[in-house]
Amino acid sequence: MSNAPASVPALEVAGLRKTYATGVEALKGISLTVQAGDFYALLGPNGAGKSTLIGIISSLVNPSSGDVRVFGHSVRTDRGQAMQMIGLVPQEINFNLFETPLDICINQAGFYGIERGVARERAERYLKELALWDKSRAVTRTLSGGMKRRLMIARAMMNEPRLLILDEPTAGVDIEIRRSMWKFIESINAAGTTVILTTHYLEEAEQLCRNITIIDHGRVIENTSMRKLLAKLDVETFVFDVADANGELPQLSDVRLARVDDHTIEAEMSRAHDLNSLFAALSARGITVRSMRNKANRLEELFVRLVDAGKAAA
């Protein structure tokens, strides 16, 4: 891995603006800091400016103003050093469809000045870790969508980056492969690599990330820790799987109960309300609860609320 003092933030974005030649103002003064070792979520609706921000960080997009520092190295004035630290998994498939995964990984290492022997060893290691080794010599256009996504992660690991940026890495991937990808990324983060993740699967961000920035219309609308953000959620909805939901439901002052079907009840309640009184009330009505779960992803509710608030304010 590349060396940089541990105290230096992995990423510092300061006053970043981007106006495209078409006149579209994609970023309107974004500033954020990602500490070294963090697992960081960068969320926002489509068109919020996430990909533009990632494009500028990885030097694929020229900023209009502002600066980006990767472990203290400016993307504008010290691009080579900054890029040495980054591994990028882009949103769109962007490898040569006529090459093999092995060649793609070895070549990628070569672009970072890594000798072929070392590159071959790393390619084997990461292709094996991402369950792609048996396809290492297949032409990439024959790979499934999930394999192509995993190949982009393996490729991004070839320079063993200190900052790994994943732009919707699990889009269109089935849950089994998605979980294996999470496991791999978590292990990379545990080993010290800072990870920035953008995703539309908010459950993914909630489960993996410790800190979060939500951007919309080119501006930061929330920037905090995942725990603090989730604490802002004052209402939760629980789904109860019950033996028989056809009886009369109890009436509670700050709980809204609704029958979904013969065996399912939903309860929308304040986070301040304890569950014991609800269980007692259900029990008093002879309703036996077999199991329960959160109805919606908590982060998803907050996300929608924040984005809607942003739209209302605009």
Next chain:
Amino acid sequence: MNAQGNLVALGTIARREIVRILRIWAQTLLPPAVTMTLYFIIFGNLIGSRIGTIATDNSGAGISYVEYIAPGLIMMAVIQNAYGNITSSFFGAKFQRFVEEMLVSPMPSWTILAGYVAGAVLRGFMVGLIVLAISLFFTKIHLYHPIITLTTFLLAAVIFALLGFVNAIYARKFDDIAIIPTFVLTPLTYLGGVFYNVAQLPSPWKEISHLNPILYMVNAFRYGLLGVSDIDLTWAYLIMLAFVVVLATYCLSLLSRGVGLRS
């Protein structure tokens, strides 16, 4: 990246280019072999046999038409393939977006440019050797001046690789990389003294021909192989070197500004 890292990166691009050239040999190496064989049969044997000698060498011996056009045909193949290699390869990388693999790496612009130019020059060299081998079936080829032959080949291949790179940078669709070879490169090559001696042209065509840079490359290469040239070699080298410097500077400027690559 340090110097060693840059060399590894440059070698990676060049190696990838060679693998690509050999993988699609039916598109890269076979067509010039077929086309040039036809040129030698039609212009060299069938028409050339009726023309007789077209020039004399330093010893005063006559040079047959097929012998005269052989260096030009080799140079024509080198020019077209160096240009075609870089346009199709770099535009293909842009089109499939895997050019981003290089753009997000710490490689400096000159390494990317040098890697692609090296690939184009190597294809020019491979094709040049193939056409040279074909020409030996139709005529004898001397190697009058090996250093002039080699340096002219290198300079011409680099010039057209750089021109092809500019074309690929600005191209937005496949049509854009076909227009220049069809409407600019091929006419300039045909009018660049491959098939005739420009010294024998009447005014003002003779003077106009001297504005064609390919004329200098073809004649310098012909001098290297046969020892005869229609133009002054000093001018040929000055013009070729000037083209290399101007084009390389322009390509590096395009790359560092991200024209056609970074939004």
